[in-house]
Amino acid sequence: MREPEAPAPAADPAASPASPSGTPDVHPYDALLLLSFGGPEGPDDVVPFLENVTHGRGIPRERLKEVGKHYFLFGGVSPINAQNRELLDAIRKEFAAHGVDLPVYWGNRNWAPYLTDTLREMSDAGHRRVLVLATSAYASYSGCRQYRENLAASLAVLAEEGRPVPRVDKLRHYFNHPGFVDPMVDATLAALDALPAEVRDSARLAFTTHSIPLTAADTSGPVEGHGNGGAYVAQHVAVARLVADRVREATGIERPWELVYQSRSGAPHIPWLEPDICDHLEEAHEAGAPAVVMVPIGFVSDHMEVKYDLDTEAAAKAAELGLPVSRAATVGADPRFAAAIRDLVQERAATERGLAPARCALGALGPSHDICPAGCCPARTPLPAAAGTD
Numbered sequence: 001m002r003e004p005e006a007p008a009p010a011a012d013p014a015a016s017p018a019s020p021s022g023t024p025d026v027h028p029y030d031a032l033l034l035l036s037f038g039g040p041e042g043p044d045d046v047v048p049f050l051e052n053v054t055h056g057r058g059i060p061r062e063r064l065k066e067v068g069k070h071y072f073l074f075g076g077v078s079p080i081n082a083q084n085r086e087l088l089d090a091i092r093k094e095f096a097a098h099g100v101d102l103p104v105y106w107g108n109r110n111w112a113p114y115l116t117d118t119l120r121e122m123s124d125a126g127h128r129r130v131l132v133l134a135t136s137a138y139a140s141y142s143g144c145r146q147y148r149e150n151l152a153a154s155l156a157v158l159a160e161e162g163r164p165v166p167r168v169d170k171l172r173h174y175f176n177h178p179g180f181v182d183p184m185v186d187a188t189l190a191a192l193d194a195l196p197a198e199v200r201d202s203a204r205l206a207f208t209t210h211s212i213p214l215t216a217a218d219t220s221g222p223v224e225g226h227g228n229g230g231a232y233v234a235q236h237v238a239v240a241r242l243v244a245d246r247v248r249e250a251t252g253i254e255r256p257w258e259l260v261y262q263s264r265s266g267a268p269h270i271p272w273l274e275p276d277i278c279d280h281l282e283e284a285h286e287a288g289a290p291a292v293v294m295v296p297i298g299f300v301s302d303h304m305e306v307k308y309d310l311d312t313e314a315a316a317k318a319a320e321l322g323l324p325v326s327r328a329a330t331v332g333a334d335p336r337f338a339a340a341i342r343d344l345v346q347e348r349a350a351t352e353r354g355l356a357p358a359r360c361a362l363g364a365l366g367p368s369h370d371i372c373p374a375g376c377c378p379a380r381t382p383l384p385a386a387a388g389t390d
């Protein structure tokens, strides 16, 4: 960290009492589940993976062929699984170093290890109160409720099999937790350093996230915040502003920044969040920007949307324009992110025990809700969802 910063509020020790053995108390939880997207691990996996992803989701066949090509460029291997294994390692190390006695499991929506198989294993191992960490930091149907629907569907399979069904809770959105924001600030500073010296001070920042349909953005988060891009846009703008402010403080340079979007799919007549990163690079270039740093705040790791859509496609666009660009790393398995997860686990456990622990959050939005309220990030076709009010 390059600048002095008020220390993040530490969890109130009185609110998160150690157990009699002296280790942090995570009661009532008996396991943590890392829930992610999943990705192919070789060429033969690509088509079945895309079939899993698009099952009933109406993505045009042309787009699928295109996305399949992205994976084949990388030998049919998505980086996401290796990155989740690293994150699991980092969380387990962080738990062990602080005496947090909570086994950590991993299950995916679209590829092995599949969520249903992991939950079955957890049920058979005797776990009954499971806390879920999704690899998506923000509110949206794709980043939150869809995972909750996957949980409900997998738990229903366990019930059908006559197995005990664990109760699952989901950790709150962590977009504004300092353990998520701080590594992005450092990564942005490192990406500025990677630019040629003569354009570094005048480089602009382009914060990027996954585009989603406008209707999905408008209805993201709690009902009272619907419209105008909903919680999805508000949360990303809040993070972009936090990172831009901290980068300004660290460099002493005020630079233009914007939130832009990437990885759009779906039929062209349906409006999605804009501008697209490639259009933005063109506009920035035309407006005289000497360089752009792309900061993928919307993603937890450098998976395919980052490696292809930014490092390959957007980088090619920039090269064509003759515009110097660099790309900030995502949080990945940064130890500060692992520490944030431990903080959030202890916070939620204390809350479940009826205490009122400190709820760490930067910026104006404050800590997100623990339990998604009714009507949060609705699906086009309502499906049962776990770990929320509806």
Ligand SMILES: CC1=C(CCC(=O)O)c2cc3nc(cc4[nH]c(cc5[nH]c(cc1n2)c(C)c5CCC(=O)O)c(CCC(=O)O)c4C)C(CCC(=O)O)=C3C
Residues within 6 Å of the ligand: 037, 038, 039, 040, 050, 053, 054, 057, 059, 063, 064, 067, 078, 079, 080, 135, 136, 137, 140, 142, 143, 210, 211, 212, 213, 263, 264, 265, 266, 298, 299, 303, 304, 305
């Ligand atoms: C908000 C959001 C996140 C961030 C939050 C989170 O991380 O959950 C995210 C992450 C990811 N998306 C991923 C891959 C894909 N997403 C697709 C399709 C879609 N994503 C959407 C949204 C999001 N997606 C949407 C609205 C669609 C349209 C269809 C639908 O409504 O479902 C498709 C189908 C083809 C295409 O349209 O591109 C693929 C292959 C991977 C894996 C990458 C890898 O393999 O490394 C990851 C981490």
Ligand SMILES: [Fe+2]
Residues within 6 Å of the ligand: 210
């Ligand atoms: Fe996606």
